[in-house]
Amino acid sequence: xxxxxxxxxxxxxxxxxxxxxxxxxxxxxxxxxxxxxxxxxxxxxxxxxxxxxxxxxxxxxxxxxxxxxxxxxxxxxxxxxxxxxxxxxxxxxxxxxxxxxxxxxxxxxxxxxxxxxxxxxxxxxxxxxxxxxxxx
Numbered sequence: 743x744x745x746x747x748x749x750x751x752x753x754x755x756x757x758x759x760x761x762x763x764x765x766x767x768x769x770x771x772x773x774x775x776x777x778x779x780x781x782x783x784x785x786x787x788x789x790x791x792x793x794x795x796x797x798x799x800x801x802x803x804x805x806x807x808x809x810x811x812x813x814x815x816x817x818x819x820x821x822x823x824x825x826x827x828x829x830x831x832x833x834x835x836x837x838x839x840x841x842x843x844x845x846x847x848x849x850x851x852x853x854x855x856x857x858x859x860x861x862x863x864x865x866x867x868x869x870x871x872x873x874x875x876x877x878x
Contacts, residue, residue: 786877792825797869803862810859813843817852818873825874827853831867839865 801812818824829844838860847854855869 788874791875791877792872793819793822793875794870794872795819796871798866799868800864800866801857801859802864804860811842811856812859812867813854813856814867814869815847815852815854816869816871817848818871819875822851822873822875824850824852824871826872828870829853829855829857829867830870831857831865 795816795818797814797816799812799814802810804810816827824846827844827846829841831839831841840858841855842858843854843856845854846852853869853871855867857865857867859865
């Protein structure tokens with residue numbers, strides 16, 4: 743008796759599930775005409791829309807004309823959305839070169855990096871951004 747009751751509940755649930763799927767599918771008659779569809783437009787694929795840009799600069803040594811400070815910024819193209827940004831330098835093993843400031847600029851369309859160089863030689867550093875370009 744218990745087994746029959748469970749089978750009946752399972753069959754009823756399955757019937758309601760099938761009915762709900764069929765009544766809400768896009769192939770139902772009320773959605774067959776594109777002119778009457780109130781569905782939102784879909785977002786285009788992200789493939790090819792995520793891009794990266796870099797700005798590379800050279801900073802003099804602490805005893806140079808720039809007093810060992812330097813900054814640069816990388817920006818997204820017009821209409822693109824900034825997703826992330828970062829800073830790097832080629833002088834990775836020196837504790838005498840450090841990042842002073844890093845963050846977004848220009849209403850979140852670019853990323854700025856400012857370094858300090860306590861070494862006796864110039865260094866190269868880079869600001870990078872990752873952007874989402876508008877859908878075509």
